[in-house]
Amino acid sequence: MSSTSSTKVDMNRAHKDYCQALKREKIRVAVCAGLGCIVNGALELYDALEAEIKAKGIYADLCYLLEDESNSGCSVVKTGCQGFCEAGALMRIEPADLVYIHVKPEDAAEIVERTLLKGEIIERLAYKAPHSDKAVAERNEIPFYSGQKQIVLRNCGIIDPSDIRDYIAHDGYLALQKALKEMSRDEVISTVIDSGLRGRGGAGFPAGRKWAFAKAEESDTKYMVCNADEGDPGAFMDRSVLEGDPHSVIEAMAIAGYAIGANHGYIYVRAEYPLAVARLKHALKEARDNGLLGNDILGSGFDFDIKIKEGAGAFVCGEESALLASIEGKRGMPRPKPPFPAQKGLWGYPTVINNVETLASVPLVILRGAEWFSSCGVGRSTGTKTFALSGKVRNTGLVEVPMGTTLRDMIFKIGGGIRGDKRFKAVQIGGPSGGCLTEEHLDLTLDYDSLAKVGAIIGSGGLVVMDEDTCMVEMARFFMHFTQSESCGKCVPCREGTKRMLEILEKIVAGKGTMEDLELLDEVAQMVKDASLCGLGKTAPNPVLTMIKYFRDEYLAHVVDKRCPAGQCQAFKSYYIDPELCKGCGKCSRGCPAKAISGKPREAYSIDTEACLKCGACVEMCPFGAISKGDGTKSKEDNGRDG
């Protein structure tokens, strides 16, 4: 990790220059280039806007603005995720603070002509609440945004993540300068401790205390590691930060490195995130070129550089000791703790591992102080938390709220309620290690302590909303299938226990469960929770346990009544033909892949439920809508036979 000393940037000077140049930027058009919007044509939209603005002769990028003090104009930048993924492609117009949704490249000319030049709002592109015609273009008045507070995502969606000058103009690297020049290592650590910042990766351990442990270790070599192995299915916060604001993570790692006395850093990032990897590589180069990484950073005598390690697809590597094993090039298997990584980590040296979001909060903690940060949030959960809101909710996307926001606000205000006006059933929080929460928890506040009380965790921040059509038993099976296949196999309780739990759940979903199975499931779950080596096993039973607790009647319906109330489980599905509606055309019989439908022409046909594969093809084929699906109860009534 040698880096020759490059042109040292004078931070105060650079910050002042870039800020002044940006003052002459009359309008900034920020096109969301997050993954969701790219799929919806954001890159084509960006090209179209750039061409239109250039055609009007008002185009001004940062280079042009820096060239001469009299230059001014409109800029257009590609930003990281702006959050409201459901409504992509998105764009923001500053300083008017407008948001346009579902924008297409064809809209570019009109946007430039009417909004940029004349200051008009194009109602067609503005947000409209469900069941309302009122167009709202002001960002702060759109319910999705108005309940949010952005600290981690402060720059995401407004700066150009591929230009370090834009980051510096938005107070970037000022925290690093402050730490290196004005603060002692202990002061940096005590500021982070006082801020109350806790690990956002799941466990919620106070970040500053981790740093203090590592600093206290005497060693010539120490490591600072960023955990960007965001493996929870249903979570994409870390990816969005890395793509939208990579420098904030790099800056924070350098600050942490200074505080604990580490000169080497690693970012362990999922290989499934190619764009994040590319953005990070580019940002690291920019930081090195500006002397913000490498030897003698900002003339302080502190050396620090960062390497990227790409993961290879193993959920367990989100666990600290497994992650370190993976960086060392080994199988990513956890080991017993203590010793903790802060004492003996990478290659046996003291190592601090922080999550992406934890790190992205650090620069503002240093710059604005512990008190500023801890004034946001509730009790022992300070600051904000980002969530990936997905599932059957109307407004899916990336959300950041103060700790202590209620689940109700999250789902019904920011999330806009349930899609298709269906009934809310449950929300899975914290991914496969978390628990599910129900209607009775809607007024629960989202913070570490309140969630722990009901058997759930914030986890990394995935929030998957489920409606009346989601079967909770099938959901439990799904999570168990995930944790079972991701179990590394080192300790017996997790390796065998998750497998047995999965078998029982599969049995119940297949309609073969018994009451003894339910008891056994509960017993095995407790054992896996108590006896597993690492966090994966200790938390794997959470979804099952909370689902049995809150949806026992659904389990009983599967086991005793042999039916699936949500109508989702294949085994309980039954198809039947309404003799009143059937015209006897025979189309279904000819198309049935299992040859399970028989009858005489012009008479009502019937389905042999034993032979039926439950593929549902016949429902699609029937021209008269005579075939319908039951949840297990229907078949009893209509076909007069068991299940």
Next chain:
Amino acid sequence: MSTVMDAEAPAEARVLNGTLHKFQRVNEIIDRHGKAPSNLIAILQEVQKEYRYLPEEIMTYIATVMEIHPSSVYGVATFYAQFSLEPKGKHIIKVCDGTACHVRNSQWIIDSLREHLHLKQGEHTTRDMIFTFETVACIGACALAPAMMLDGEIYGQLTPDKIKEIIDKIVAEEGE
């Protein structure tokens, strides 16, 4: 797969047999990363990119050059989901079966892909080696659920009709 590490033909013997030229590309990759054991995963990733899987003899060769035991290489190659010990198709389809996609019926997408690709249960690669189909835990495109990744590009809000369109397009291109 249990035969992968059989010692019937030690790597040294093959190297001495003069098949070194075959490993030229692997040598370049190892040289670029360095022989430190911590680079093993990155080296295997690049080798897989080159060959679309990890051939047995190449894993043994890597172990010899890096001076680590072949079982360590095999251990790493079988631990991580990204590595494959079987040849993969030209186009790789990764259907997301993360929570958000699952809730929005990714099973429907999985079934319809299997049907279009004529893959039986347990098969992952088409006979003509054009497609490999796999499910992954999460590609982080939760807001676009159900989603999939085809050769690194994301496709969202999928329906069986969209799947058919995407697959047919590639089949037509490959046919030309």
